[in-house]
Amino acid sequence: MSKTCVITGASRGIGRAIAVSLSKREDIRNFILISRTEEGLHETAQLMNPNKEIECHAMDLTDYEKVENLIASIGERYGSIDYLLNVAGFANPKSLLETSIEEWEETYKINVHSIFYITKEVVKFMKRTGGKILNVASTAGMTARPGWLAYASSKAAIISMSETLSEELSEYGILVYCISPGRCATELRKILAPDEDPSTIMQPEHVGEIVDHLLSETGICLDGQNIIVRKQVQKQAQKNAEEMVLSEQTT
Numbered sequence: 001m002s003k004t005c006v007i008t009g010a011s012r013g014i015g016r017a018i019a020v021s022l023s024k025r026e027d028i029r030n031f032i033l034i035s036r037t038e039e040g041l042h043e044t045a046q047l048m049n050p051n052k053e054i055e056c057h058a059m060d061l062t063d064y065e066k067v068e069n070l071i072a073s074i075g076e077r078y079g080s081i082d083y084l085l086n087v088a089g090f091a092n093p094k095s096l097l098e099t100s101i102e103e104w105e106e107t108y109k110i111n112v113h114s115i116f117y118i119t120k121e122v123v124k125f126m127k128r129t130g131g132k133i134l135n136v137a138s139t140a141g142m143t144a145r146p147g148w149l150a151y152a153s154s155k156a157a158i159i160s161m162s163e164t165l166s167e168e169l170s171e172y173g174i175l176v177y178c179i180s181p182g183r184c185a186t187e188l189r190k191i192l193a194p195d196e197d198p199s200t201i202m203q204p205e206h207v208g209e210i211v212d213h214l215l216s217e218t219g220i221c222l223d224g225q226n227i228i229v230r231k232q233v234q235k236q237a238q239k240n241a242e243e244m245v246l247s248e249q250t251t
Contacts, residue, residue: 002029004078006071006122008061008114009088011040013186014136016047017208018085023048025212030078034070035088036060061088061114068121075125082131083215084122086115086158089136091191093148104150111154116161123169130173132215132223135162137180139228140192148192155180159226166224175223177214181207181230202231 005022009015010033022028030053033041038058045054059066075081090110092103115135122133140148141155162178169176184202210229213219 003027003082004030004032004074004080005083005085006032006034006074006081006118007085007087008034008118009086009136010044011035011037012044013087014181014184014204014207015085015087016040016044017204018087018211019044020047021205021208021212022083022215023052023054025216028083029053031055032057032070032074034059034061061118062109064117067114067118071118071121071125075122080129080131081122081125082129084119084126084131084133085211086119086133086135088114089138091148091151093151093192095147096149099150107150107154108157111151112157112161115158119165123172123174126174127169127172132175132177133165133169134177134179134211134214137162137178137226139180139230142180142226142228151192162226163224175220177219177223177227178225179207179210179214179227179229202229206231 005028007015007019007022010019012035015035019031019033023031031048032055033044034057035041036058038056041056041058045056048054057070059070061067071081088110090107092107094103119133126133135158137158138152138155140152141157141159145152159178159180162176166176181202184204184207186204207229210227214222214227
């Protein structure tokens with residue numbers, strides 16, 4: 001059966017990598033890519049399997065009426081929505097005293113409220129046939145991150161939301177996954193750590209491969225838990241760099 005997949009935040013980074021990776025699968029025929037950046041969406045589509053049906057929708061996920069109308073049209077046109085990948089995210093790292101209420105609300109509207117709403121609309125269709133939902137959180141939502149208060153706490157909310165929905169939606173045959181990537185070379189990461197060398201950390205393609213595995217039949221026992229995606233070679237790279245510095249200092 002030709003399945004339908006909705007991916008938010010698909011114009012770049014992890015969302016793009018996931019779209020490209022999943023487009024190689026035979027079971028998914030229809031892809032709906034959503035992001036605020038139209039140009040980026042079309043660039044993603046160009047990288048995907050050309051034999052797939054790909055729709056690009058440039059829209060603000062906090063425009064709930066548009067989200068509702070889009071999901072309704074997708075469900076009616078394709079008959080089912082089999083996969084929902086909530087990847088879109090926002091970061092404006094600031095400390096408590098530097099964060100305005102407007103900045104706090106914007107972070108939660110994009111990182112939490114929009115995921116709640118699009119998930120609710122998708123489940124109206126998905127509950128008929130079952131399906132899989134994957135939410136992208138962050139390791140920032142698992143540990144203290146001074147200076148990242150709004151972002152880190154919003155990602156913690158996604159982890160909790162995913163765990164709750166995994167149990168709540170199980171009666172419909174819907175599996176809910178949550179991944180928390182560690183340091184990954186995305187545009188969002190540049191905002192959080194502007195001085196970091198992106199070549200030394202995990203790449204979006206690595207996350208895309210993990211997501212492909214999770215949404216396959218072999219990932220069936222991994223739902224309902226927060227899965228940390230972290231490239232262990234980061235530690236070795238850091239160790240090598242430290243040894244190089246030490247060597248230079250002693251020569």
